[in-house]
Amino acid sequence: MLKDMDQAFVAGQAREVMLNLYRVGPRKVFVVDEEVPYPDGRLIVSRTDLNGVITHANRSFVEMSGYREEELIGAPHSILRHPDMPKAAFKDLWDTIQRGEIWQGYVKNLRKDGRYYWVKATVIPNVRSGRIVGYTSVRRKPDRRKVEECIALYAKMRAEESNL
Numbered sequence: 239m240l241k242d243m244d245q246a247f248v249a250g251q252a253r254e255v256m257l258n259l260y261r262v263g264p265r266k267v268f269v270v271d272e273e274v275p276y277p278d279g280r281l282i283v284s285r286t287d288l289n290g291v292i293t294h295a296n297r298s299f300v301e302m303s304g305y306r307e308e309e310l311i312g313a314p315h316s317i318l319r320h321p322d323m324p325k326a327a328f329k330d331l332w333d334t335i336q337r338g339e340i341w342q343g344y345v346k347n348l349r350k351d352g353r354y355y356w357v358k359a360t361v362i363p364n365v366r367s368g369r370i371v372g373y374t375s376v377r378r379k380p381d382r383r384k385v386e387e388c389i390a391l392y393a394k395m396r397a398e399e400s401n402l
Contacts, residue, residue, distance in 0.1 A: 240314055242266035247304075248352040255321045260328065261289065262314050269321060270352035274302070282357060282377035285364070290315045293372065304350035315375070320348040324395035331361060335373055338363050344380055344388040356380045356388075 240262050245252070252268035259265055282302055285294040295303075295310045303310065303318060310317070319328075323346055334341040341361045346354055357377035364372045 240265050240317060243268050243350070243352070247350050250352070252352045257319055257321055259314070259316045259319060260325075260332075262316055265316075265319075267319075267321065267348060268352045269348065269354075272353045274349060274353050274355045276302070276355055276357065276379040278379060280379070283374065284310075284315065285372055285374050286315050287372050288370065290373075292317075299377075302349070302355055303347070304353075309350075318347040318349075320346045320354050322346050322354075322389075322392060322396070324392050325399055326395055327392070335361050335363050336370070338365065338370055344384055345377075346388075346392070356385045358384070 240259065242265055245268050248268045248270060250270050250272065252270045255267050255269055257265050257267055280298045281296075282299045283294075283296040284292055284299050286292055292310050292313055292315055295307055300307050300310065305317070327343060327345070331341045331343065340363075341359075343359055345357050345359045347357060348354055358380040359375055359377045361373055361375045363370045364374055
């Protein structure tokens with residue numbers, strides 16, 4: 239079970255949102271409408287086990303997420319789930335990587351302080367002796383035009399999900 243966000247760490251005016259995370263359950267988050275720009279020349283890298291639990295976080299990941307490394311290791315990767323992300327995006331990600339294929343997409347991540355950042359993510363299954371043993375995610379600076387397209391697309395997808 240992932241703990242609720244601590245409002246004491248939130249930077250500024252925030253709205254409270256209850257997320258229902260796949261395989262994790264409910265989590266209260268605080269969302270601040272402020273983007274943290276992705277730094278030039280940096281790659282965010284993390285590894286997870288088969289269930290999406292973080293086993294490695296590089297320095298860029300730690301810095302951009304706002305969490306301490308000790309808070310990330312052992313936590314589900316959904317600790318970064320922003321409520322603006324449609325569920326269908328993560329279903330597609332999981333369906334793809336569990337087939338042993340590489341997934342790419344644009345993701346809006348939620349920082350510990352409630353602010354957000356966009357990434358272009360590539361998730362690669364880690365295969366050993368013919369079996370998937372975990373996943374590696376490499377995130378890079380996203381193309382702003384694509385981010386703007388995703389903002390509109392994801393809003394439409396969330397609206398469709400809420401009508402189901």
